[in-house]
Amino acid sequence: MAALLDINTVFTAIDKLGKVGDVRLDLIKKKYEPAADYGFFGPGSMTWKVWTYPSSALMGFMRAVTIEQLDPNLNASVEASGGVRARTRTRYERTMRYFALVAVGETASATKASDILVKVHSKGIGIDPVTGSRYDSNSPESQLWIHMTAWHSILYCYEIFGPGKLTEEEETQYWAECAIAAECQTINPDDVPRSREAVIEFFESWRPRLAASALAQSMTRMILHPELAMPQDLPDITGPIMSLIGRFVASATISTYPQYMRQMFGIQQSAVEDKVVQTAMRALMTAVNSNMHLYDAVWSWLVPGTAPIMMPAVLGIPAVSEVTMTPREAQKLYGYDIPAEAHMDLRRKQEERVFGSHEAPSDEGLIESEAFFGGIKGVATV
Template sequence: MVHKPLGRREDWGFFGPGSPTWKVWGHGPIGLLAFQRSIVVESFDPFLAAAVEDQNGVREYAKSRFNHTIAYFLTVAVADSRTALKASDVLMRIHDRAQGTEPVTQRPYSANDPDSQLWIHVTGWHSNLLMYERYGPGPLTPDEQERYWAQSAIAAELQTCDPAKVPRSRSDVRDYYADVRRRLCMTEHARALIHYFLRAQRSVAGGDMWLGSRLMAPAVIATIPRWMRVLGGFDQPRALDLAALAPTRAAVRAAAHPKILLPLTDRLAPAVRPVMEQKLYGEPPLNPVTLTPAQAREKWGTNAGRDWDAGAAALRRVS
């Protein structure tokens, strides 16, 4: 699928060049590793696992779901405010239809539930930072780390998260994980999803994702807490954790070059290309400022002043 260029940006979005968010999320190949990690970790939430399983998006539209999920997070991080609001609006509409009953607890779930959205958001932002520091350029400075998590809280405003619960520092994130652990478990749905995301089926995901998931899996598993690895049945020896480090760093370093990065995104996540290309080569914005989500909504309106029906229809089949 060919995606149209985004054109000239309206503004610098919510963070802008030089921000730790642009540094981490705009790196490129790190996002592929981070997606695999975050979706595996997220599956330990039984309500999220039930939502994904019941909506059938992974089994039938794996590549499309992968494609649009990565594109959404990157758009919020580095695109202009109007484009980010568009992505948020489409996602919330899709999630409105993802509701049902979790089979283990027999409690209702909703993809737009604030706690589920917060779990997805924190896990995604944490996974990208962790992969950036382990396999990418290296650790952020303490100041950059604090700014990164403060900016994560801003990005969370585009989802249904309760603002009071959003971590705003590295220590807040540690507290959040400690608190949420009590509700995590391994269900039949979660185990099937984790197995799929670590070892994608060629018949469903295609040859690129089939191979990519297997190549990335050892490096991704090495960053996941041991208790999750044991509980989920995907643990690996510590020797393999260490062995994955050097080749993954080398691969990430090579893939970060635009001549490799852009063709790679075309093959694995083509919806990412317009956003990444705009960040790499786009002209300065019409208005070189950053906005808050509230300011952006005031300027563009809830639906960012655009017709969302076509976008919602395109994503409906993968929700």
């Protein structure tokens, strides 16, 4: 107990020390334009509270995208696209930008991005080599798996590396907001778990379907080198430092995996290392979160295209309008079909190309996506 109190005292001291440096915030705020509105959730929501914590961009994201690989259909789609291996840096920021738009972005941009994503996913179809079945990135089932791994991982890493668990009332609100966010995808919101117990049951129900194929293990090992997703224009001399940082972040992420997933991935890490790295990372996240100058520096360096979306929410910059609305309300207002019914002609054309003519799917939607998710070109890393 004494050791625990000492650790908590350290975290409190770090937090206070950080706030001493939290002066002249107006200099940071001037860097960012206010959002047009407060998006789907707004200040006071659990989404803003949890998703803006600095662990979301590191361990939360990495945990989600590695666990996702255990779905053979998803892994087949990711491998077929080639983006994660060939354009690790740009794929990371494009995905982070979409997550940020849904979590804290203004409704017009987030709704447009959601619509474009259906087009992008229309090319994510084919035959899964592990199961021999067809995969479809727009499948509601596949999208629900992605959605739940993301929202659960972000919350779990907030608990481990941040302030700890939400209250029961706050967590109920968090999962209710998770269901609202599902309206941005092809998911039926009624299928989204709305409690911790239901989320646990959801993941348990998926266990018989998970498979750690050689490709899934290879992809996971690559993602667990986060230095590949960091800015690539650094001097060569920083290479060893980036590798050390990458190992630290990866170890912290691994410490959150349940044992059965570690066995599937073929990863070993002791309970002692888990505890040490969690304590160290929690101290670091406390320091970053308690000093907005440091927070802004980290986000601006790590995901510069996402910082203009995330930082106004973090800094409390008032939006032009205090309006919030659900994705369904926004889709109706801005004239978009709901994702499950969107771009059916394009999706049918892609199916005909792939399964009928045995051709590669077209890249329709990818170019349009660059305005919202960032460029798709990058330097091959693997």
